Amino acid sequence: MSRVRLLERDEAPVHARSIYAADGSASPLKRSLANAPDLLETLLPFLGQIFDEGAVDLPTKELVVVRVSQLNACRYCLAAHRPLALELGTPAEHIAVACNELPASSLPAREGAILEWVDRYVADPHSIDDDLVARLLDHVRDDQLIELSLLIGATQLLNQYCTAFQVPPPN
């Protein structure tokens, strides 16, 4: 049971109506955020830029989102992003590693380094050492690492929000 109202389109504030599809549908997350329409003006474009394809490809980004959500045990984001990751081309075995269903040793070096970055970034950024950074930079540019790191932060934000407010996972 959501701890915040999930507004239908006709209940939503004027400035929030544009986040609903033409048929009036919107994800439970968006329907909850409609309660704070002023924030949507900057939040949605911000999240859009962070989650959409940028300097980093979408399969990699979705792998990161799934891993962060797994670490935070976010039911909503796992339900939303696990199928999305598959749809966007993230290999099923990589997703299985991110969800602790296969050992990390089965990942290619690039994805292994990225998930190690994710794990340390979420658990304790102090634990990140120069060796890990150097291994990462063998596979991604520094701007791509920045983009992935901001993606981790944005995913944490949504994981915490969805978990605290018990936003029901999308069907």
Added chain:
Amino acid sequence: MRDALENAVAEGRCGNRLWLYATYHCNLACVYCLTESRPGIANRRALGREIMVRAATDARDLGFTCLGVTGGEIFMLQDAAETIAELGGILPTVVLTNGTLFTERILTRLEPLAGSVVALQISLDSPEASHNDALRGPENFARVATAVPALLERGIRVRIATTVEDQTEDELSRLCELHRSWGISDDDHLVRSVVRRGRAALEDMGVEPGPMDILPELTLTADGAFLHPFAPTVRHGVTDLDLLVSRQINPLEAAVSRFLRVVADQPVGTDVARNIR
């Protein structure tokens, strides 16, 4: 911002009045109440004097030319008389009240309003005590009929507001005779339909407002800024958000800017029929 607001007002897209919902608490529980106000309400949503005064000052600076105070019943608040006087010192103010809480002590505290730009708008729905009281609660008619002359005697401007549901023409014209007998002109008698929102919607009463029926007038409540004073209604204890324009009310400029974006879609011209006032 000031120019944009003045242009929108001049074009008939919105009104020049800022409304303030002082509180959702009330000593009555009228059947058609938009805000489900009643005695002992848990979530009173009071704005507070400081916020109301700041909003009024900001409103004057941004080009609003008058204020309206509504609720709930403002005289449920301890400092109502002083707050009203302070608001009236900033802009001409109309205060909506049910007129049932005017004890001698409150009447004395309201004396500074004599001859001022503040008007108290008192609800009265019928010249027949029984019909009026069926809509507005026991003893309502008697209390209003005592309060109105007492306020007028003190030189305080009084308007009468009538909410029409099932009153007959004859009943309404006798109500006009009554307010005229008190010395209140027809210009100071406002008649409007019950709006089908809040408790009225649950009671299956009133008229459903069309999108153009109500002139947009920025309305502040503890829940945020709304499109007009019939917007921040309550159903089953929860505020309707469909006509919320901003959660931010302080500083007022943020709410005004979002309000102007909504009213930009309103038709231009003063001949647009606004059926609910």
